[in-house]
Amino acid sequence: MLTFDQLYRFLVRRTESNFNAVILKRLFMSKTNKPPISLSRLIRFVKGKEGKIAVIVGAVTDDTRVYEVPALKVLCIEGGKARREKLVNLMGVKMVGYPYLMMSGEKENTRFSSEAQKNPREAVKHFSKAPGVPHSHTKPYVRSTSRKFEKARGRRNSRGFRN
Incomplete structure (x- = not known):
């Protein structure tokens, strides 16, 4: 089984896709430059971009202050299994995998999110x-x-x- 970094190195080398290059760059960012993004910030980021897939290289954290979650499609590369299940089951967030993104040809409908804050540390x-x-x-x-x-x-x- 290929890891994400091996897969994206291969894709960057074989394709001229800027999308894959950005993901590869973000995969190798340090922990400080790849902070988790909260669900409320993710909702704010996706607002007005309905129908697009939010691609997050860091983790998505649950936000207890959010009561209503709009229909979101999120490609989250990092993050624990329990956190992912909670977002899917309780919040109704649709987590899509990389194969879905490749097969559906929806790379044009993607939005990168690096909007997580680095300075509250x-x-x-x-x-x-x-x-x-x-x-x-x-x-x-x-x-x-x-x-x-x-x-x-x-x-x-x-x-x-x-x-």
């Missing part, structure tokens, strides 16, 4: 100007978050000044 909160610099909202790396640790000068007006 905890690590990103520490990037930017150094904590303590004026007008910096960067989260400091601290040993502990109790009363004594980096809560006084430079953090509050009542303790001298606030950056």
